[in-house]
Amino acid sequence: MTPNDPVPTQSGQRPVVLLAGATGYVGGRLIPLLEKSGAVLRCLARTPDKLRPRVAPSTEVVAGDVLDPASLGLAMQGVTTAYYLVHLMSGSKDFEKDDRQAAMNFAEAARKAAVQRIIYLGGLGDDQDPDLSPHLRSRQEVGKILRDSGVETIEFRASLVIGSGSLSFDLVKSLTDRLPVMLCPKWLSTPTQPIAVDDVLAYLLAAKDLPPGESRVFEIGCRDVTTYGNMIRECARQQGLRRWLISVPVLTPYLSSLWLALVTPASFEVGRHLIEGLKNPTVVRDKAALDVFSIRPMGIREAVAKALSLPEPDKVQTP
Template sequence: METTTSEETTIPHRPRIALTGASGYIGHNLLKRLTDHYDVIALSRHGDDKENSEHVEWRSCELFSISDAEKALEGADYAIYLVHSMMPTAKLTQAHFEDMDVILADHFARAAKKNGIKQIVYLSGIIPEGVPRDKLSRHLRSRLEVEQILGSYGVPVTTIRAGLIVGPQGSSFPILAKLVQRLPVMTLPTWTRTETHPIALSDVLQALKKSIGSTELYNRAIDVGGPDIMTYKQMMMKTADVMEKKRTFHDVPFLTIHLSRLWVTLVTGMPKEMVYPLVESLAHPMVANPERKVEGISDGQITFEESAKSALEEEAKEKEKAKEKKEQASASSASAPAPATESVSDVRSIQRVVLPDGKNADWAGKYYMEWLGGIAKFLIRTEYDGSSIYRVYIRPSRQPILELTYSPELSSKDSAVYHITGGAFTKTKENHEGRLEFLQVPGTQDCVIAIHDYLPSLPWFIYKFTQAKVHLWVMYAFRRHLKRMIKTGKQHEFPGGQQSQDSQHAPTHAISGTHSTP
């Protein structure tokens, strides 16, 4: 007897994309476009507060934590990296944005490798041709460094490099629009005659989406730009026309980048942490290089005038919506008590040092603990339990001010993590554990030393002007010490000529760079 079976319907697999910065300016606009063809893991610092939908799963993610990064990328096929840490991330942030970007990119790239991500798509800035790396602005130099870090762990990276992105939010165009809005007369330094290649937000989103899964674009940097190549002065004039505002422009024969940073910050009211790096980059021409163009991706179709008009109209709508929402919230909460909010007095402090040749982050962590006990023996002593715990004391007290526990599961030769597990100078809270991290920048002898999520026990005002200042001095002294080691070649001698503790009572692994596991 012949039997028949009904043919099963095959449901095509929808690739899953991990989207960083999903609640940000670029991210939330890109999210809307991706859900047509992809399932999205939307990553945000406060992702747990968002509601999932059919094709979107929100996840909270703090990329300063490598374990958080690894969990965030679980189950993803591709990843889009839209992170740029220009703003402070803690109540007290002692760090340059370049060093914060190093940690975020490194954690993300390592997590991508561990989770088998097929491709990272990264939005960067156009790098001007022929400009030596050390002559680039801090912003562009950081963008290039992030690009290289993302590609250091074997996951293919496709970089979309854009100039000024014209959209209703973000940074560059709103700054330009506010200058035109608020200044009837403008004196324009020479950087305003530098050419750039503006591109509409929608064209950037299209370039990012088209890059996903395109194997021919793996490990390539692609320049994108709109149909217009313009100077900043021309963009200001065109924006004034779109706004229907009469403006007067006067050229001055000076560059004045540093003065311009202050001027732009004061006029626009935007944070200097955002304005300063962006204005510094304006000295460079940022025009798409024909050799880095890809047909169907690089050439944006929307003119600057069209995109500026659309951005300004959208911004006006958003302001009206925000005003209505605020009025509704004010009316509904007039008789209700305000919800209690917990203020977290946390600290993030990151400094960069250069390691001697042949040394790595694992060595730096152990050597730092040893060095710390030698710089002021009359005041500070350190103690190692022979397994994983380091304690720091102020003489003559027998109670440690800090206890640091080495984490072998989060560490490697290029990254050493010590949890802050106790001590009189710290508060410990559930799900809020401070860390000291030593992270070597891939392919270099640079090492960033970071304190994450530290909760001081001292009253905040006292901490800010005592312990926080002392930490910066200690880091400065350690950086100077390492420079001296490199210059003299004496890699195990402390300032003043005293012999390093490693030859007397410190364990041998402090010098060899190998781990002693608990």
């Protein structure tokens, strides 16, 4: 489908849900849940042909790029709820600028199309912290841009998503699998509250059915607060591996990312942005999600066990 083609629609009376980021880790896993939810699902993809074999025949796949406003107007036609599960960290020379522009384009298209709700998954972190990493600051800026459009926006803020194929979890797992002895930079002891991918998906799905209201930000995390070092220890423990973590006084984010590039599958660029964020605590401070949703996130042990029981990251379904 080209931007000039009419958007296929077989919605009738059923609500139309747009999913941007359908080829990504989280978006790809949300597809089957949305397909079962009774809504008409429309996926936005830069390369529709890659996505089509992976969705149900009833799911619409439309060509679109969040940096190309014209392509978004067509995709938003008739949409009631629009998911924004996009980031531009890979392949962008200036991801903060591109993510800002992309969010502005998406928000404006949603506003013009009278979309009723945007649902966005961003990052945890203290927005008042002047030392917040560019990646986390940018994730929160995207949420604000979406809210400022006037379209009701439900923003979830999560730390690392635990699941096979999640880039940040794969970093942790690769470190565990490949390095019997690890020099530990300071960031391995930063407090964090990661979350299992199944719990993230449950929140994203439930947000679609909230009664109409004000824009909201929900901080979400698993039951336990931990550290990246302890996540490595837990991955090792569950795989029966013996690992030694030795503290070193200085290992800058730059050196850490060089080191990561040697031992993990993540691209140097994306790994560097993620590592910069590891110095910032990512812990749930506002527990409102537990009041508003009936979801009770699992603990770290169960989340890691589930992630480790899945196929190797390069064999999971998301391209």
